[in-house]
Amino acid sequence: MAVLASPFTLIGTLVTGNFVAKRSPLEVYLYGYALRFILSLTGPACVSFLKAQEGVVSTTFYFLILFITIMYSFASECLMFVGVGAFFLNVSSSSIHVAGSYLTLLNTSSNMGGTWHKALTLWLVDRLTWREDCIIPPDAAAGTLCPVKYDGYYVISTALVPVAAVIGLYFAKTLPWLAKLPDSSWKASKR
Known part of the structure; x- marks a missing residue:
């Protein structure tokens, strides 16, 4: 699917x-978050349907999954990633003495924040799977x-x-406030 997407x-x-050039970068990020949230609700239904079909995938179901994958990718890799990247660029350019280092720090923090939980989630899926006694x-x-x-998987999906x-x-309340802060709020002090 990744190759096709x-x-x-x-x-x-x-x-x-x-x-992003016409709107606030964090507003674009929020659109991506909302779209990704809505699309993530389709995951358990798709897995359940596939399980009921005993792994046999129809052409219609395949294209539905492909469409969901493309839209999910658009939400996370385009709207969210480009939105937050544009915001980081605005923030880092407000302090030109450390702009490159600041942008790298912000991107690294963002990437770490987007990956650490995946291992924990997969570990929890295994721990929360209950098997019949046999x-x-x-x-x-x-x-x-x-x-x-x-x-x-269904336990974690429902809980999250x-x-x-x-x-x-929280993001809907906080991110517009962050976007309105003046550039001086992001300047590094000279100590």
Whole structure:
């Protein structure tokens, strides 16, 4: 899917660049957050549908997943990434003596903030998956497990929806305030 989505991501980045030039970068970021939140709600339904089909993928379902993947990529890699990058560029250019270092620090912090939780989430999915009680015979193939009773993916997906909604509401209140701060608020002091 990533290979098929790549041209759309490139076009989306160009479109987003023009959009950011006309609007506040953090406003564009909020649009991306809202779109990503809405699209993330489709994940459990798609996984559940695929499980019910026993892994057989119809052409219609494939193109639906491709569309969702492209839109999710547009939300996160275009609207959110370009929006926050443009904001960081505005902030770092307000203090030209450290602009390059400041921009690098902000981007590195943003990238770390967007990746650390993935390992924790995947670990929790495994820990929150409950299996039925069963006896695995000694002659069973290596890696044989009891059937899944409750899949941790659905537990995590359900638990994180209100968390993402609260974060989104916080961002909706805080980011416009940050965008309105004068450039002097971001200047590094000379000590």
